[in-house]
Amino acid sequence: MPELPEVQAHCERLTEQFAGRVLQRFVPFNFTALKTAVPRPEDASGCPLVEVGRRGKYLLLRFEPVTFVVHLMQGGRLLVDDKQAAKPRNGQARFVFTEGPALLLTEAGKERRAGVWCIRTADGIDVPPLDRLGPEALSFDAESLQRSFVAHNMRLHGFLRDQHHIAGLGRMLANEVCHRAKVSPFAMTGKLGLEGAASVLQAIRDAVDDGLAYERTRSDMSSSADRPGAVHGRVGEACPVCGDTIRSVSYSGYTVAYCPACQTGGKVLADNTTSKFLK
Numbered sequence: 001m002p003e004l005p006e007v008q009a010h011c012e013r014l015t016e017q018f019a020g021r022v023l024q025r026f027v028p029f030n031f032t033a034l035k036t037a038v039p040r041p042e043d044a045s046g047c048p049l050v051e052v053g054r055r056g057k058y059l060l061l062r063f064e065p066v067t068f069v070v071h072l073m074q075g076g077r078l079l080v081d082d083k084q085a086a087k088p089r090n091g092q093a094r095f096v097f098t099e100g101p102a103l104l105l106t107e108a109g110k111e112r113r114a115g116v117w118c119i120r121t122a123d124g125i126d127v128p129p130l131d132r133l134g135p136e137a138l139s140f141d142a143e144s145l146q147r148s149f150v151a152h153n154m155r156l157h158g159f160l161r162d163q164h165h166i167a168g169l170g171r172m173l174a175n176e177v178c179h180r181a182k183v184s185p186f187a188m189t190g191k192l193g194l195e196g197a198a199s200v201l202q203a204i205r206d207a208v209d210d211g212l213a214y215e216r217t218r219s220d221m222s223s224s225a226d227r228p229g230a231v232h233g234r235v236g237e238a239c240p241v242c243g244d245t246i247r248s249v250s251y252s253g254y255t256v257a258y259c260p261a262c263q264t265g266g267k268v269l270a271d272n273t274t275s276k277f278l279k
């Protein structure tokens, strides 16, 4: 799933290419693509795109009357669409401009979870579906992060992925942040203290900076295998910091990857999925 750096760099690219272009029409290709009934997307027709902004992992295509809020979920992409085929592969919706290429929202797979919400630009962005998001990952200071850690005492990896507590991070950055901070992904947030919060915060900033620096070199959005990282997707490889073997704990939808020597005092954590087979 694209996370903060990928979405942010993509918003910057799209603003550069599309700001000022006049929307001709918004075309959903199925009933699930547009998640809202009011305001109508037609209200933006004839208006220039002001910018493509971001909140959490959402892209915000801002026109004067209406902002289109786009979430890519797992397999969605918002692509520059030169061809404008009648039935585009995996097509969910299209933004057609009066001249130049369109923007095509695609989603691979059958889940149909990516989508577009229309909100009134004048209402600001603290409205559904954005109103349930926690503060932006980069907006915390050590004190506010520690307060949130104490208020939501839970495993650090789960906290970092929870968009209601901190917006913009996903599975990859949660793995990378825990590794950079040298904290177990299963450490309880309430026990990290101010010092722990400060080191997690620094790890978030560094991981996002590295991700952004890489992503800004690209002309399109990366997949997670391309992104710079030390532990995510590197199970069985040597930790670039200490040389120990990267281990993992697997869940149905995702894998928590960590370095025992760097993060858990050398302890290898039980893998729920594998240990079942070992019994």
Ligand SMILES: [Zn+2]
Residues within 6 Å of the ligand: 239, 240, 241, 242, 243, 244, 259, 260, 261, 262, 263
């Ligand atoms: Zn290590």
